[in-house]
Amino acid sequence: MAPPDPILGVSEAFKADNHELKLNLGVGAYRTEELQPYVLDVVKKADKLLLEKGENREYLPIEGLAAFNKVTADLLFGADNPVIKQQRVATVQGLSGTGSLRLAAALIERYFPRGEVLISSPTWGNHKNIFNDAKVPWSEYRYYDPKTVGLDFEGMIADIKAAPEGSFILLHGCAHNPTGIDPTPEQWEIIADVIQEKNHIPFFDIAYQGFASGSLDADAASVRMFVARGMEVIAAQSYSKNLGLYAERIGAINVVCSSPDAAARVKSQLKRIARPMYSNPPVHGARIVANIVGDAALFKEWNAEMEMMAGRIKNVRHKLFDSLSSKDKSGKDWSFVLKQIGMFSFTGLNKAQCDNMTNKWHVYMTKDGRISLAGLSLAKCEYLADAIIDSYH
Numbered sequence: 072m073a074p075p076d077p078i079l080g081v082s083e084a085f086k087a088d089n090h091e092l093k094l095n096l097g098v099g100a101y102r103t104e105e106l107q108p109y110v111l112d113v114v115k116k117a118d119k120l121l122l123e124k125g126e127n128r129e130y131l132p133i134e135g136l137a138a139f140n141k142v143t144a145d146l147l148f149g150a151d152n153p154v155i156k157q158q159r160v161a162t163v164q165g166l167s168g169t170g171s172l173r174l175a176a177a178l179i180e181r182y183f184p185r186g187e188v189l190i191s192s193p194t195w196g197n198h199k200n201i202f203n204d205a206k207v208p209w210s211e212y213r214y215y216d217p218k219t220v221g222l223d224f225e226g227m228i229a230d231i232k233a234a235p236e237g238s239f240i241l242l243h244g245c246a247h248n249p250t251g252i253d254p255t256p257e258q259w260e261i262i263a264d265v266i267q268e269k270n271h272i273p274f275f276d277i278a279y280q281g282f283a284s285g286s287l288d289a290d291a292a293s294v295r296m297f298v299a300r301g302m303e304v305i306a307a308q309s310y311s312k313n314l315g316l317y318a319e320r321i322g323a324i325n326v327v328c329s330s331p332d333a334a335a336r337v338k339s340q341l342k343r344i345a346r347p348m349y350s351n352p353p354v355h356g357a358r359i360v361a362n363i364v365g366d367a368a369l370f371k372e373w374n375a376e377m378e379m380m381a382g383r384i385k386n387v388r389h390k391l392f393d394s395l396s397s398k399d400k401s402g403k404d405w406s407f408v409l410k411q412i413g414m415f416s417f418t419g420l421n422k423a424q425c426d427n428m429t430n431k432w433h434v435y436m437t438k439d440g441r442i443s444l445a446g447l448s449l450a451k452c453e454y455l456a457d458a459i460i461d462s463y464h
């Protein structure tokens with residue numbers, strides 16, 4: 072028997088609990104204030120238009136839907152970016168963020184025999200699985216400082232410096248999962264300096280573009296800064312969160328190359344890897360993305376809905392901070408909750424304390440102390456604050 076998945080297993084345990092106050096803060100999926108799943112209005116509209124058009128269900132090419140690949144690279148790098156104009160980006164539609172990361176991992180395994188990936192400690196639980204399964208060696212760089220519940224910037228820089236030349240440095244483009252702690256723009260520049268000095272290759276995982284701050288451009292700033300320095304960059308994208316397409320499995324892998332010729336070759340190799348893995352990617356969600364981005368009114372509506380989702384999460388974050396600060400009499404500084412960004416908050420709770428959250432308070436969360444604020448409502452903040460304070464002390 073294989074063990075349950077540490078993230079998706081939390082939802083299974085939640086379902087089996089009948090307590091009326093139970094809360095599922097495990098999986099990162101957006102919920103409404105009523106804690107219901109949310110389908111974006113703009114997605115419903117795009118769906119209706121597609122149905123009316125009656126498009127066929129034939130296979131896509133291995134690299135995916137051309138219109139999707141165009142808009143996804145435009146959204147990430149900016150349509151005016153010279154790397155797009157010079158056709159230096161190899162873009163292949165992947166099976167959402169996970170599948171796109173897996174394609175890049177396979178590319179590294181095949182063409183960089185001494186390639187090693189550095190991942191942050193901690194990171195999203197699936198990163199290690201992906202590189203293990205692709206047989207790509209990985210090690211960790213310091214990222215989280217438990218003393219400040221903030222970034223261990225010096226440790227991060229030292230570890231990236233110490234990595235063998237030409238390593239792949241996996242970076243979360245925005246809204247770091249699980250910590251919610253991002254480098255500042257100044258820190259990003261220093262990270263880029265070190266990566267450039269060591270001839271490392273930045274490998275971005277950007278699963279929350281537009282969902283973290285509400286702005287597609289602001290959330291892509293880190294990726295664009297590296298690209299503007301003329302570096303070769305890998306970037307995996309996902310439309311699970313920002314467009315709520317979770318189960319449609321829509322995303323892409325982009326490789327920014329030094330020439331159009333190199334980009335064409337990299338794309339051909341990505342296709343060669345994808346063909347025996349899953350043949351070709353899903354069409355429906357790709358059409359949804361292409362149609363929304365390609366239509367000015369729908370695009371505007373999508374941006375407004377992203378802002379609304381990001382705004383709800385920010386409101387919940389503030390309410391949780393207020394509840395923790397007013398209820399806790401120990402003098403603990405809870406301001407880290409406010410400094411974090413994105414759908415998660417890293418509480419700093421250890422495993423035993425997380426067990427107390429679940430066993431006593433019926434709050435389901437991953438054992439690393441991460442809670443998904445997207446699964447929390449304003450109405451439940453006080454209850455959650457009681458649970459966290461009780462578990463801490």
Ligand code: PMP
Nearest residue numbers: 167168169195248276278309311
């Ligand atoms: N990377 C990170 C950091 C994530 O948090 C997620 C979603 N939890 C993903 C990638 C990929 O998700 P998906 O495969 O649904 O796009």
